[in-house]
Amino acid sequence: MLPQVHYNFRRTLGRRTFLRGAGAAMALPWLTAMAPSFARAGQADRPRRFVAMTLGLGLHGDNLFPNKPGKDYESTMYLKQVEHLRDQITVVSGSSHPGVSGGHRAEASMLTAAPMSGSAQSKNTVSIDQLMAKHLGDQTRFPSLVLGLSGTNSPSYTENGSMIPAENSPSRLFTRLFVDDSPAEKKRQAQRAKEGRSIMDLVAADAKALQRDLGAGDRDRLDYYFTSVRELELRMAESEAWAHRPKPKVDADKPVDISNGNDFVNRQRLMSDMVRLALSTDSSRFVTLHFGGSGGVVPIDGVAEGYHSLSHHGQDEKKLAQLALVESEIMRAWGDFLSDLQQTEDDGGNLLDSTSVLLTSNLGNASNHNNKNMPVLLAGGGFKHGQHLAFDRKKNYPLPNMYVSLLQRVGLETSQFASGTSTMQGLEFS
């Protein structure tokens, strides 16, 4: 499935070249963290993928979390929806992001774990998917995909803490993934990349010329510059190559977008299916899909009130019952997505084995906007699943540790992410 060019590129980059660059960047933890992953690049390790599905309105904890820890936990209302995947899923209770509060605002921290509070001016940091894409995204046409069901809100943030707007149209996404650009557009893109490359080539040569007149100190510093420019040049060649290469063909028609913004679950199903297509064609390996809270009535029998207002149930039984209907459907659709991945062949195994799929929300309790005890479900990806990791619901376990595990799973040998300083206790590679 992987075109040969990936491996070519990696060989060209080379361990020595890269490590020299990394030496310049010792102060930058990400870059040192990435060194081993590149050092191993020569081996044809199977591709590792990550999908985060994030809920804007939480999942009602009482219907989700089992009481009993370990492998023989009792199935709860929501877990019953994905019971057939029990051995593929880990459910985590009693975990959250340290220092994160602010209710809905904490949505921005879901995948970054950056401390967030009621203040609107809090600053964000890089999200886990973008960190993966930064270091490993060059393998695919799209380093990452940032998707949503409605609006452009997303949990994906750049290193500067700016939000990457989500694509919310399945049909537009399909076009980007599978429909070839016009020759004119292809030419324009190739032209741009080519111009960038010749500039990199030129300034690299200029750096060499400049070095001749300088002392040892300046010369060393310019060496780092030179290496970085050469690496970028290679990466540009890669994207130029993508522009020329035909997009993958899939056995599916361009979808029709669902115009009813309240039809939450069907939108979820359609976009999830696009994610499956993107993964199976290796168009991208790092995907976020945000299920923002629609305000309207989700068209499900027995549901009469708006989804957002249901999430603020205030323990009202009628509201809780309707909320359970909506959230059960969301869980069932998520389970179907996982089953689809499981039934898609990939590199000798199936797509679920190579893809870590996280389902979570910033809201542990949507009713009172509490950000503790976040709903956390992890499926696939080559972890030992089939268990309930039960942490202290009063004194939460740091969820960023799971992000460290996920980073290591895709091959980034880091031991920290945001406030996470180790891998997650009880979560092991299979």
Next chain:
Amino acid sequence: MMVHRASTPTRLEWLLTRCLALLGLMIFTGTVLAERPSAEFFQNNCYDCHQGEGAEGGLDFEKLPLDLSHHDDEARWVRIFDRINTGEMPPPDYNQLDAETTEPLLSDLSQWINRHQREKYAKSGRVQGRRLTRRELSRTLHDMLGIDIPLLEFLPEEAKGAEFSTVAEGQSISHFDVDRHLAVVDIALDEAYRRAFTPEDKYEQRFDAKTISRKNPKQRNRDPELREGQAVIWSSGLIYYGRTSITTAPEDGWYRFKLQISGLKLPKSGGVWTTVNTGLCVSSAPLLTWVTSFEAMAEPKVVEFEAWLPKRHMLEIRPGDTTLKKGRFRGGQVGVGEGEDQGLPGIAMDWMTMERIHKGPSDDEIRRMLFGDLEFHEINQGKALELKADKVSPEQVDQLMVTFASRAFRRPVEKSEIEPYRELVHAALADGEKVSEALRIGYRALLCSPRFMYFTEPLGELDSYAIANRLSYLLTGSMPDEELTGLAAEGKLKDAQVIDTQVERLLAGKNGRRFLEDFAAEWLDLNQIDATEPERRLAPDFDKTVERAMLDETHQYLETMLRENQSVRRLMISDDTYLNSRLARYYGIEGVEGDELRQVSLKPEDRRGGLITQGAIMKVTANGSTTSPVLRGVWMLEKIMGIHVPPPPVDVAAVEPDIRGSKTVRDLLAKHRADASCASCHTKIDPPGFALENYDPAGKWRDRYFKVVGNKREKGPEIDPAYVLPDGRPFADITEFQALVAEQPEKLAKNMAEKLIVYGTGAPVAFADRAELDRIVDRTAEEDYGFRSIIRAVAVSPLFLTK
């Protein structure tokens, strides 16, 4: 912390080295050996504690190579010199030595280290290829191209590796950084070309109260409501309440607003403190950007402010004082009249104007920067402009490239030097590109050149252009202006008098404020002012208006120090500061009115004298919920008092204050004093740390600790700030501490000079630079170590004027 390496020379090897050196002495000359420290001294005076297994403080003289080529070893030898020099070692209770014994050794050590470092300088220079920082790059692109759009957000933040972002050692570069650099260059060039080739940006609106208010009064939303002919927002905690849809920006841009506003149902505390933020103001885009705050009074007044608004973003204007009574509204929306009977303060707007502006050069000037004298003509019925292409000769193109390159590289450029860049342009022209597009490729390349991105200088004394460069980046954070470049061209910048005049010029007026804001952002960590939010239960009256006023206070205080050349003593003591009504109320100082900062005389019981007790300083040195005398102590030593503290041994756990328990930090730290290897640093760290314990994490004075029990705060133990300075002088509280430290202004001055050297040159002050640093400080003694005197002395010092 002993650094273990595979080939640590043993004692035998050391002796062998010394024998060989002795051999060298006999054959050649005596100078080499004379500069080496004598092993005998260490054997006689240090080995009892610093030898073999379990050597004190991890220092084993047998294992420490007599070699400076490794950076860590060099640092250790410098520290050994310092500790013997200050009399800290050997410790008084062991064997105090007289000067006669130590002096020869210190002299040897000092010569040895000096000589080694100078050799390194001769080969590599003090400063090694520093790169434009993110802020400098953004500002330089603004000046190069005449544009004003924010660029910082497109650039990755600097790695936190060094004291200042300018320090070459801490700067890193990867393909990712180059990629971002190219991207930001493209964004900047796109904007410059947009300004050059399209008609002027215009947007001017005047809104009356009715237009500012929500269109449909029956709708419940978060826009202002029309009440008695005014657009009104009540005090409430509701997010985005106060969004004014009418201010939605049609395009990305800077906008100037004028607003006539008054307060309604004023609180007892005075007017209604109002905040202005920008954002999309919908729940799917949670973040807001701060613009300004002011106090709305009973009498309407006109406020004016400028804000960058991305397309579709709008203003949020609302009562922003958290101490005001907050209204409650059903379902997250506000209906007209619903705030009326809740007894809430509010704000009322009469009218507003909104105008698109540009900061800096006009479109015409931008056209000149890019295309010199080339002529333009209108196309598409005046909707766009175009170069009159047929009139452009290859020579003109070359000339434009040379001019642009000279500005970008900040020194004159010969045509031949940029041949590859020119070739790129001519190749594009040959391919049929338009002149403007071909030039854009050339400009793009020049702005990615290492000659643009780096400060590279030949070894030795700087030439005039490099001096202009250093001066300009130190004082303005951007490329040299025309006057500096002109002086460089005339070779006049080698003259100290000329440099001095330029320093005064570049610090005059608004520039002075910009310089010190840039400098203090990193020196005093003021760029961390909003890194934490004080815990609500501990600081219920803290809000953004307080935080901004704190920052303004410190800036204003430093600006006055700069403008009036006040002594560095003011870092420690003063009987005045700068407050507005909000901050004065927060500090508990009475009689301050108005939203503009004003100079306020302080009484001793106010306890706000000196820079170090200001709210902004207390906030950036705490974490929002607790204070740590260790962190504040280290901060004071490193940032203000100029004492470098080595990091703690790796195996020592941090002492964490426990806000629930009854054990005070003082109890916890007491054990440090008992342990000799901890005590060596903690006798220095703890005094300033404890002196500041009376200031809570949100910058307020406190007599006792508070602990949080459930949702309430309860009184904890009383705070005891008394301590003893390392030299034995005791103090009872912060005021006495401040007085003691202020007795030695030369130390504060030395620290400030050092920070300026590091910030301005991009390299730390090393052992070999110390004598020069002392000379800088001596030169300012006559002016009582005035802030501006120190800057001027730094700018003409050999340290600053050498590679």
